[in-house]
Amino acid sequence: MKFEKAMRKKAKLRLALTGPSGSGKTYSALLVAKGIGGKLAFIDTEKGSASLYSDVADFDVLELDPPFSPERFIEAIKSAEDAGYESLIIDSITHEWGGVGGCLELVDTIAKAKFRGNSWSAWSEMNPRHRLFLDAILRSPMHIIATMRSKTETAQVEENGRKKVAKLGMKSEQRDGVEYEFTTVLDIAHETHHAIASKDRTKLFSNSDPEILSEDTGKRLLNWLESGVNPHEEALKQFVSDAESAAGMDVLKPLFEEAWRTLRGTEYQAKAKDVYDIRKSELEQPQSAA
Template sequence: MTLPPPVRVGRQQQAPHTDQFDDGPFAFRPATKDGAKARVSIQGVSGSGKTWTGLSVAHGLAEGARFAVIDTERGAASLYVGHRGIQFDSLQMHRYDPRDLVKALAAAAQAGYPVVVVDSLSHFWKGTDGTLDQVEKAKGKYGNNSFAGWKDGTPMQNDMVEALLAYPGHVVVTMRSQTEWVLQENDRGKKEPTMVGLRAEQRRGIEYEFGVAAEMDINNRLRFLKSRCPALHQKVLEQPDGDRDIARPLLDWLRDGAKPVDTATWIDAATAIDATADGLVALYREVEAASALATPLMHPETGQPTNLGDLIRERGAALRAQPDA
């Protein structure tokens, strides 16, 4: 199969957003959980057990299949391979550009892993080449204005989060925590630092992007900060079994009254030799309604990371540009 020459070759050279794709109707549809996947974040201090718990959750979500681990912790996750039957494939990363995480997710999607674990997501915020580094590098373009450097850093961060949330399988991330302090007035009327809890080492509030967010303390005690799954709401687990205590209730809830959705069907439709420009607009609307435009994948022609929405746009623009369109 030969597709029209690709228009999009990089983030800075996207196909122009045409009216057909941009100006769709605001159409309400019946709400469903069809195709919904688990999105789990686990944060904690060093030694709290977040890596093992994340792996055991992933094992349960994968239901015996091998899953993928994107490892920033110098192989820490691999020390658990084989324990309680857990088997997975690992990708070791040593630099933490958010765009590289998008590429890794695209590679995992291409390989068909049902679950991907990121251990840990904190490195893509404050590690080498992480978002904070990208902002520092970018500020030189804006007269060393760090605030202006976020013009470059924010889109990278947002694209990374979108790729995580749109991965066509379940996602489990771990994050390091740090103690958070605020200045509060004491009974003598003086301001003093007061510990108010733990905060994930990532962009503030990122844990709430996930359907399930939990924190673990040094005693391996897990507390759910947020859960859209009623069975997990506000629960506290002592030394949790990630498979039994978290993955199984999540899968039961996600599957209740829902139909599976295979993103490969959309990819096949986007790259079909008999696809039409109008048909691709309709496909775009369908994918958009499923909140799956940011689904990471490898471009079928260039082999470079892209996403489903951009692939459909590109193909549609190429077909529109053909003389006999």
């Protein structure tokens, strides 16, 4: 074992591509990975769809069949690491959540078998297993691109005395909040295949027009990763700035919760807690009499 000085260029990509079926997530993921370069592995849960794009990039594929338990994904990720791959595409992580043998199905099975149908108790067993899956992605030494299916979220609203169904936007078919685990989340439109960022710590996409993902996208991401910018350090700086301007605990607390998730497993997490405690103490001090 040998400790090495931590270097910012060691940062690895955590990119999520979301979109409805047919939006081009697989194709886009391969183009981005090709731009990043290096030895590429592909975990395919889509019944061999990856092989249809064998002409797009040079990659090795593992076709992952059901059950899609968190442990099966963790095992596949570990296999790619052990084989020395530099980048990994997981297409898609939706199956870990809602697929055959995925988290939702497992909770139902566990609830019926062990807790008389009490899904709340079943989740107490499933949550740590799902967390280990996400940790396997976060702590991997590889660049990771994960795809997620999304669907249109609707709600019934009343307008001019009449009820109608309104579209609220697209929602990823994974656990709520999963986007916090990624450096960048790009949503791909079904009709045009243009991508737009719903979350972006790189600032490469935040203020830009929708774009078609390409090899150049991967090259730009790689340049950012190797530019010396540490995403965790930047996230801490952003939290410090936001915390200083927070006018109350109702603002500060959710800011800290996001920073805590973003910085999980890094040295910056404890620093964020110190900043939170200091600002919390300031906000909770009774106002001095005029």
